[in-house]
Amino acid sequence: xxxxxxxxxxxxxxxxxxxxxxxxxxxxxxxxxxxxxxxxxxxxxxxxxxxxxxxxxxxxxxxxxxxxxxxxxxxxxxxxxxxxxxxxxxxxxxxxxxxxxxxxxxxxxxxxxxxxxxxxxxxxxxxxxxxxxxxxxxxxxxxxxxxxxxxxxxxxxxxxxxxx
Amino acid sequence: xxxxxxxxxxxxxxxxxxxxxxxxxxxxxxxxxxxxxxxxxxxxxxxxxxxxxxxxxxxxxxxxxx
Numbered sequence: 001x002x003x004x005x006x007x008x009x010x011x012x013x014x015x016x017x018x019x020x021x022x023x024x025x026x027x028x029x030x031x032x033x034x035x036x037x038x039x040x041x042x043x044x045x046x047x048x049x050x051x052x053x054x055x056x057x058x059x060x061x062x063x064x065x066x067x068x069x070x071x072x073x074x075x076x077x078x079x080x081x082x083x084x085x086x087x088x089x090x091x092x093x094x095x096x097x098x099x100x101x102x103x104x105x106x107x108x109x110x111x112x113x114x115x116x117x118x119x120x121x122x123x124x125x126x127x128x129x130x131x132x133x134x135x136x137x138x139x140x141x142x143x144x145x146x147x148x149x150x151x152x153x154x155x156x157x158x159x160x161x162x163x164x
Numbered sequence: 165x166x167x168x169x170x171x172x173x174x175x176x177x178x179x180x181x182x183x184x185x186x187x188x189x190x191x192x193x194x195x196x197x198x199x200x201x202x203x204x205x206x207x208x209x210x211x212x213x214x215x216x217x218x219x220x221x222x223x224x225x226x227x228x229x230x
Contacts, residue, residue, distance in 0.1 A: 071186075076172075076216065078186050085191045086202045089184040090177055092223040098202040100191040139202070153220060 012039060066108070067099055067161040073144065073153040074116075093144045093151025094130065097159065102138040108163025110135075114144055114154040125154055172216055173199055174228060175208035182228040184216055 013033075016022040021034040023042070030042040069081035076089050088096040114127040126145040134141035142159065146152040173185035173195070185208075187198050199208060207228070217226075 069188075074220070075218075076184060076186055076213075078188055081188045081190065083191070084188045085193055085198050086173075086188055087186045088177075088202065089186065091179065091181050091183075092220065096183075098198075100188070100193065153223070 065160050065162055066101075066103065067097070067159075069097065069157070069159055071095065071097075071157040071159070072155055073157055074155040090141070091151070092153055094141065095157075096139050096141045097161075098139045099137075103161075104137070104164045106135045106137050108135070108161050110140060110142075110159065110161050112142070112157065112159035114158065115156045116146065116152060116154050125152065127154070127157065168195055170213045171195055172211050172213050173203060173208050174211060174216075175203050175205065176228040178204075181224060182226045 012026060012031075013022065013024055015036045016033055018035050021032065023030065023032050024039075025031070026039075031039040032042050033039040065082070067081075067083045069084050069087070070079040071077070071081075071087050072079055073089065073093070073095055078084070078087055083100045084097060085100040086098045088098065090096055110129060112127050114125055116125045124147045126147075128143055129135065130141035130143045140161070142157070144152060144154045144157065168187040168189040171187060173187070174182055175185070177183040185198070185202060187195055191198070193201070195210065199210075207230070209230075
């Protein structure tokens with residue numbers, strides 16, 4: 001196995017020049033610089049490495065999706081999921097996702113897409129957070145609506161959550 | 165673990181209706197552990213999935229009864 005040793009610079013080196021690029025260490029940080037552009041810090045790769053395979057019920061990996069699920073509210077069926085202990089069907093168009101391992105805080109990011117059963121010939125269904133106060137470390141409440149604004153069970157709820 | 169697929173837990177919710185808990189079969193927890201974690205309060209019933217009405221037309225009118 002070979003290795004590359006980077007020497008700590010006391011100051012920013014000269015530009016790499018057109019068509020070239022360089023890596024260097026300055027102040028214990030790793031930087032890259034391309035052509036005559038500005039230097040940019042390179043992310044600490046040791047903090048963005050998978051620490052466990054996603055096939056196990058672990059959420060120790062950082063910078064990865066911590067929760068995902070495909071939930072059929074219309075037939076009350078959890079088709080697939082990761083780090084979900086259960087889904088509560090609370091009422092028409094309202095459900096709660098319970099996390100198997102909670103987040104460190106409630107400042108996570110929820111993204112999702114959904115679709116109804118198409119019986120009304122309309123695909124413009126809404127999917128949103130019920131209330132910001134319902135974003136807890138261990139669960140989150142979701143509401144889905146028909147185009148007219150009434151709460152409606154969607155056939156497909158695809159949701160992914162990122163956070164700490 | 166696969167038995168979780170056919171189980172549901174019903175319990176009264178804070179809105180005055182009834183919630184139906186759908187357990188995730190791959191989460192590594194038993195149904196009892198899921199209930200302890202995800203069901204608020206001590207009123208609940210474990211039922212078979214087949215006992216939940218498939219007609220959801222009046223879903224918001226469902227009530228929890230002991």
